[in-house]
Amino acid sequence: MSEKLTLAKAIGSGLRRALEDDPSVVLLGEDIGKLGGVFRVTDGLQQRFGADRVMDTPLAEAGILGTAVGLAFRGYRPVCEIQFDGFIYPAFDQIVAQVAKLHYRTGGAVRMPITIRVPYGGGIGAVEHHSESPEAYFTHTSGLRVVTCSTPQDAHSMIREAIACDDPVLFFEPKRRYWTAGEVDEEFVGLPMERARVVVEGSDVTLVAYGPLVATALDVAAAAAEDGVSIEVIDLRSLSPVDFGTVEESVRKTGRLVVAHEAQQFGGLGAEIAATVTERCFVYLEAAPARVTGFDVPYPPAKLEEHFLPDLDRILDAVDRVMGRENSLTGWRA
Amino acid sequence: MTPQGVRVRDDTFDPLIADVSPEQLLQLHEDLVVVRRIDTEATALQRQGELGLWPPLLGQEAAQVGSARQLRSDDFVFSSYRENAVAYCRGVQLEDLVRVWRGTASSGWNPFDVGMATPAVIIGAQTLHATGYALGCKKDGVDSVAVAYFGDGATSQGDVNEAMVFAASFQVPVIFFCQNNQWAISEPVGLQARRPIADRAPGFGIPSIRVDGNDLLAVMAATRSAIERARTGGGPTFIEAVTYRMGPHTTSDDPSRYTDPAVQAEWAAKDPILRFEAYLEGLGFLTEERRAAVAATADDVARRFRAGCLGLENPEPLTVFDHVYATPNSWLDRQKSQYASYLEMYGE
Ligand SMILES: Cc1ncc(C[n+]2csc(CCOP(=O)(O)OP(=O)(O)O)c2C)c(N)n1
Ligand SMILES: [Mg+2]
Numbered sequence: 001m002s003e004k005l006t007l008a009k010a011i012g013s014g015l016r017r018a019l020e021d022d023p024s025v026v027l028l029g030e031d032i033g034k035l036g037g038v039f040r041v042t043d044g045l046q047q048r049f050g051a052d053r054v055m056d057t058p059l060a061e062a063g064i065l066g067t068a069v070g071l072a073f074r075g076y077r078p079v080c081e082i083q084f085d086g087f088i089y090p091a092f093d094q095i096v097a098q099v100a101k102l103h104y105r106t107g108g109a110v111r112m113p114i115t116i117r118v119p120y121g122g123g124i125g126a127v128e129h130h131s132e133s134p135e136a137y138f139t140h141t142s143g144l145r146v147v148t149c150s151t152p153q154d155a156h157s158m159i160r161e162a163i164a165c166d167d168p169v170l171f172f173e174p175k176r177r178y179w180t181a182g183e184v185d186e187e188f189v190g191l192p193m194e195r196a197r198v199v200v201e202g203s204d205v206t207l208v209a210y211g212p213l214v215a216t217a218l219d220v221a222a223a224a225a226e227d228g229v230s231i232e233v234i235d236l237r238s239l240s241p242v243d244f245g246t247v248e249e250s251v252r253k254t255g256r257l258v259v260a261h262e263a264q265q266f267g268g269l270g271a272e273i274a275a276t277v278t279e280r281c282f283v284y285l286e287a288a289p290a291r292v293t294g295f296d297v298p299y300p301p302a303k304l305e306e307h308f309l310p311d312l313d314r315i316l317d318a319v320d321r322v323m324g325r326e327n328s329l330t331g332w333r334a
Numbered sequence: 335m336t337p338q339g340v341r342v343r344d345d346t347f348d349p350l351i352a353d354v355s356p357e358q359l360l361q362l363h364e365d366l367v368v369v370r371r372i373d374t375e376a377t378a379l380q381r382q383g384e385l386g387l388w389p390p391l392l393g394q395e396a397a398q399v400g401s402a403r404q405l406r407s408d409d410f411v412f413s414s415y416r417e418n419a420v421a422y423c424r425g426v427q428l429e430d431l432v433r434v435w436r437g438t439a440s441s442g443w444n445p446f447d448v449g450m451a452t453p454a455v456i457i458g459a460q461t462l463h464a465t466g467y468a469l470g471c472k473k474d475g476v477d478s479v480a481v482a483y484f485g486d487g488a489t490s491q492g493d494v495n496e497a498m499v500f501a502a503s504f505q506v507p508v509i510f511f512c513q514n515n516q517w518a519i520s521e522p523v524g525l526q527a528r529r530p531i532a533d534r535a536p537g538f539g540i541p542s543i544r545v546d547g548n549d550l551l552a553v554m555a556a557t558r559s560a561i562e563r564a565r566t567g568g569g570p571t572f573i574e575a576v577t578y579r580m581g582p583h584t585t586s587d588d589p590s591r592y593t594d595p596a597v598q599a600e601w602a603a604k605d606p607i608l609r610f611e612a613y614l615e616g617l618g619f620l621t622e623e624r625r626a627a628v629a630a631t632a633d634d635v636a637r638r639f640r641a642g643c644l645g646l647e648n649p650e651p652l653t654v655f656d657h658v659y660a661t662p663n664s665w666l667d668r669q670k671s672q673y674a675s676y677l678e679m680y681g682e
Contacts, residue, residue, distance in 0.1 A: 030521065031520045059518050060490040086455075
């Protein structure tokens with residue numbers, strides 16, 4: 001049975017299922033109880049499952065994650081909410097030095113089935129620290145899985161899979177798409193969370209996106225089609241590990257790669273994907289891979305974010321570049 | 335002072351404010367009224383789509399004005415986002431109060447112009463900055479002090495606790511000014527602390543005062559005693575100003591989900607401005623004439639504030655690359671030049 005839900009509600013229903021299905025699941029976070037979280041993702045869950053399973057925590061992110069580690073030692077499956085992307089850094093030490101390494105440190109004796117939910121990305125006109133895309137810090141950290149979703153169905157299925165996973169999972173939620181509605185079937189068994197999805201098939205360019213930019217990538221594909229360019233859109237879904245099989249297969253067909261993400265460029269996912277695809281598909285490439293990303297500046301004030309964020313036009317410009325058409329860099333000299 | 339505006343005798347703290355003249359009292363009253371007016375105007379501007387967000391300080395005027403007005407211009411404030419009355423007292427220009435909330439800049443003002451850092455949004459981070467600044471003052475042999483403003487929720491953060499450890503260890507001239515407004519968004523203060531927050535500081539070796547934050551004179555006295563200690567080499571003080579957030583956390587918040595109207599009403603009766611006005615009236619200082627003059631001043635400030643806000647221009651696109659580094663950066667210069675070429679090709 002499927003029902004139409006927003007992406008936020010789809011995560012909420014996934015959390016509800018996880019709480020129903022597994023008594024070891026507990027939710028921790030700031031304002032997730034009565035308030036239902038600042039985005040209302042956990043709306044109604046405390047009322048339903050009680051304050052000992054859906055816990056408002058003191059205002060301290062290191063505390064939330066460190067406590068989750070202890071709960072995991074006791075066999076619990078903590079799901080931690082970080083209120084906004086920019087507030088994850090106080091917990092960075094616990095995540096990178098403890099959560100990520102405990103399984104390794106203990107020779108596999110201790111598992112850390114912790115899910116860390118992070119609303120991320122920009123485009124909502126917010127103040128500082130509320131629009132960031134910190135995924136690369138975590139994809140750079142061994143021992144963590146990092147995933148993100150772009151549709152309500154994926155949001156629902158993937159949060160449940162993340163919670164059921166015996167490894168720690170960073171679950172990035174594209175906050176500007178929270179209000180996107182779509183059909184969600186609780187029983188639907190789709191692609192496993194570590195697999196990428198070909199959303200639209202195409203033959204000229206492979207466009208890799210994830211999270212908030214998947215919707216933008218679909219617009220790009222539609223716009224490019226009018227221009228006679230056929231784009232294959234891949235929704236990466238898992239950022240660590242990356243499903244390179246799916247990406248490579250596509251690039252072997254199209255010979256061209258564009259990667260788009262909101263996060264800053266330097267040392268980001270785009271670099272990793274471009275490098276790996278170049279290593280593995282070199283002879284298939286018709287053009288150098290192109291990245292369209294946030295600039296290498298701190299996330300700017302709201303009135304500048306339209307310039308920071310990759311949008312339809314900036315991605316189309318990169319498509320022109322890999323297609324060898326006139327583009328903004330045609331006449332550009334350093 | 336009782337909620338009815340009757341002063342309660344206190345032999346320790348009364349002498350600290352004995353010198354406050356009637357004129358000064360009236361000026362402080364004007365401050366209270368003006369900052370509330372600015373706050374209401376900002377909420378209105380947000381509702382009209384002119385600001386992205388606004389964190390109202392409604393109910394916390396006495397805590398902020400009473401403390402900030404005791405500082406010298408060479409003192410330095412490290413605050414959180416709700417301290418707009420503190421900023422006003424520091425001399426921040428009206429339109430500068432809203433640049434960040436309008437989204438036109440990442441800092442409203444130059445910290446060195448007013449002795450107040452850009453407000454910290456990361457909860458608690460600024461308490462360490464204040465401690466470090468105070469350490470600098472001590473090293474330099476000056477008697478300036480640093481003040482950290484933060485909320486009850488912030489006291490749970492590691493940074494705040496580390497700040498107290500450092501401040502005590504180095505005995506620096508810092509004042510930890512905690513406005514316990516009973517809420518951290520939807521979380522009641524009881525979730526952060528089982529005992530009065532002020533009780534925590536002595537465990538770090540820091541003397542603390544728990545003061546009625548809605549009592550302007552009491553806040554002034556408490557702040558003065560802390561300043562006196564800091565300036566004379568006595569080290570840090572922790573002040574818990576017990577107050578109440580009478581409005582929403584921010585304009586995005588929906589307090590009806592978690593507040594009890596009866597409690598709200600209880601605190602409304604303890605309104606810091608009404609109380610101070612009752613006190614002034616009892617003394618015969620606050621005439622109808624004076625009230626009208628203050629209201630007119632507040633309206634005038636609000637008008638200028640609104641005009642200043644609406645006059646803030648959107649930044650130029652290429653300024654997105656500005657101020658990332660203090661020195662030239664080849665990687666970023668290249669990105670900027672490429673984006674300039676993009677804008678040239680496609681227009682804006
Ligand atoms: C590190 C961090 N975590 C979470 C937040 C989100 N947040 C913003 S304000 C707030 C509550 C702060 O409460 P308190 O310290 O009492 O200050 P008040 O808002 O009451 O002035 C929270 C959780 C944040 N800004 N920074
Ligand atoms: Mg508070």
